[in-house]
Amino acid sequence: MGGLAFLLLPFLAPMATTAVNPALRALASLNLQVFPTFQPNEVNNYSVYYFEQKVDHFGFYNTKTFRQRYLIADKYWKTYDGVILFYTGNEGDITWFSNHTGFMWDVAEKLKALLVFAEHRYYGDSLPFGEDSFKDAKHLNFLTSEQALADFAELIRHLKRTVPGADGQPVIAIGGSYGGVLAAWFRMKYPHLVVGALAASAPIWQFEELTPCGVFMKIVTEDFRKSGTKCSESILRSWGAINRLSNTGSGLPWLTRTFHLCTSLNSEDIQRLKDWISETWVNLAMVNYPYPANFLKPLPSWPVKVVCQYLTNPYMSDSLLVQNIYQALNVYYNYSGESRCNNISETTIGTLGSRVWGYQTCTEIILPFCTNGIDDMFEPRAWDLEKYSDDCYKQWGVRPRPSWITTVYGGKEIHSHSNIIFSNGDLDPWSGGGVTEDLSDTLVAVNIPEGAHHLDLRSSTDTDPPSLQLARSVEVRHMKQWISDFYGNYRKQP
């Protein structure tokens, strides 16, 4: 499935040549839309449209335009008292998001909703300069969250002007992960266009110093600690074991064989091997779903628990410990038994469209990560902005502005806004940078104890835990309130 691979690869690929920190590569996981690929409850029928957008909303010199793709589904829409649910597309092909955001399809009838899925510029089929879009920093210049939000704003005004019945309707922004961040920011910056936002697993506080840089990996560690006795301890000790083994004469070929690697390890590959393993633990934490799920390869329910069954004794010999690590990794990489060998340097696979998320993480979306080996199960690594910036410059010809996002979107000072639901799964490492406590009556946190990464946006299933069902019902209740508030005010007008 092309769309899936396209979205999943970035966590393996885009930062690989620049990342200074294995946790850092986890930022690419914002791009990693990982969740069960259950069949939707119904066939998702949508129509595909294009809207002519300005390449540069914030200047008048560049008059170029491009076609933004968006999808429309109106099966259950009622123009009298319905709503427009507007998916604020994130870093990927919008058809994929449409197919994997079952929640919107599930609530469409109940809310009499028109569904709109808007593609994020520079992704999927919405390329400002076609094939040249990713050519260099000059062509990538218009890939910012502000431009993307302006696209959404122009598109909503366009729909209100051109779709009969849309003008008198409330609009609700919905998104997950980076798309959830965009949904929240959109409500903050364009409250005249959306009556509210559902921001699922949106780490709006993962920026600058709003959240300690170690929290993300601490949550990953916590997932493993809770999933089996001595599990996180085993992982913590494994790094030393790998280091020691790699220093022996026969260690490198032994590690190559033990991890079933496709190519032989050199001594300079050891860091990459450890990063690859770290990323695997991060990804497992993100997809630690309560039911069997088909990720790149299929996974069992509660996969971290299954992994931890192999990691119960940290105090065995280096070689035995590392062999157990391999068995644990194998749950992730070879659950189906079809994998022939593991490739730890997947840096060139994937389309340009997926790699461009790396540009965003090198400009605006600067997410500081660090580990210390005490509060987490990883080798200590500090957040090194200078190195990060140098790597970004090498790869993209740009340097990050780490304070910009908090300057423009407010950081923690967002109390004056209203009507945003922040949903988070406690198991999701991204919840560390999310809003997990109510900020006001209308800035509400919905926490899902058994939830991983924006599980609530998926289609409902028979095995959904009660906390997930409750979360979705709270979300719908808030949305209904916004809708009735809108019609209350709207119909009052002369």
Place this chain on the structure above:
Amino acid sequence: MGGLAFLLLPFLAPMATTAVNPALRALASLNLQVFPTFQPNEVNNYSVYYFEQKVDHFGFYNTKTFRQRYLIADKYWKTYDGVILFYTGNEGDITWFSNHTGFMWDVAEKLKALLVFAEHRYYGDSLPFGEDSFKDAKHLNFLTSEQALADFAELIRHLKRTVPGADGQPVIAIGGSYGGVLAAWFRMKYPHLVVGALAASAPIWQFEELTPCGVFMKIVTEDFRKSGTKCSESILRSWGAINRLSNTGSGLPWLTRTFHLCTSLNSEDIQRLKDWISETWVNLAMVNYPYPANFLKPLPSWPVKVVCQYLTNPYMSDSLLVQNIYQALNVYYNYSGESRCNNISETTIGTLGSRVWGYQTCTEIILPFCTNGIDDMFEPRAWDLEKYSDDCYKQWGVRPRPSWITTVYGGKEIHSHSNIIFSNGDLDPWSGGGVTEDLSDTLVAVNIPEGAHHLDLRSSTDTDPPSLQLARSVEVRHMKQWISDFYGNYRKQP
């Protein structure tokens, strides 16, 4: 006084070559900071600083920076329970605004305020490309309200980081005219940085179709109608008189003599003559202050009343009516008796810095004006966006985006915001596009019946009418509330 001339000239100059409508040139009056030049109540001592700003806040390709000028006055500042009053500089030299915003200096002691006056990019000493800033559309590309607001945001964060005591202080945005619009927009877009805004004479609804295009000139007309019997009727009839006279053989030299023009009229100059007269009526309405004021040339108190003393009989002969028009204009142009001749084509005077406002009115700040000769005293002229756009393209190489401002700032749908005072003078034609009724408990309108263009921002005088005194006290009361709310919340924090 250089600064004064610099700011005053644009209403004569910048649109002259492109305007299709005399009312349109009035839009340059946003630039026309017209008010009594009373001595401030005290010597305004400030220090001048510069802050390095990104030329492009919304992209990462252009890494150029420029020095933004700002002024600081801290005489009365108290860091324990004070406030930062932040003037959101508009289209001109910031030292001039600092000297002519006596209100801020007047309330500084009462509010224990640090005063900051931030210069708007592309004006005064804050030129992104130095001498080349106005060279072409490419260099002007970064002159937008969004970039200016981002400058303010970065500057506030800079002050909070670097000025001891500033970090724990609330900030209030203050501005008049276009600067008032910016103050309101700044609170809307950056509510995390300012606890509130005083937006004086800010025509935030003069855009798109939010306000009928005829309202502006209707208010001008109303000022004249109320200031003397048959006054507006006389002006209405004068256009026909001028037209008829200009069609006679001796008419053009007669008009040249009668209006004491510096150069002889040709028949193609007649429209320009009528535009020049129209602009004079507009400007008189804007500076129709209750006390004698020194505008370009000094004016009496209630100058429109004085003008109307010459315009009491619309039904005399064409030549007598036109002679009376001249006498009336003379109140404005030659109150001091020093003028030798009148120049109706002041299109090349002024600095580039002042002309650049014309660029803004050709890109974002699109203010539709029209007249019909029925509800107003002017010759009928429709709002012709196509012609306007063509003229803009000829002059600046750019075309306007008339819907953009309402898309980005919300038009009339601003109810979800808070803590903005919209003050307007009933006599000010700009009040037509302003917010003159409360929108909520915290989006409040302050109307000044005897007020012209943002009189409330001026220094207080002994002859201030009670309505003006009341307006200022209401404004201060709201600001005090915002400040105490801030400290109430701030001090509650752990």
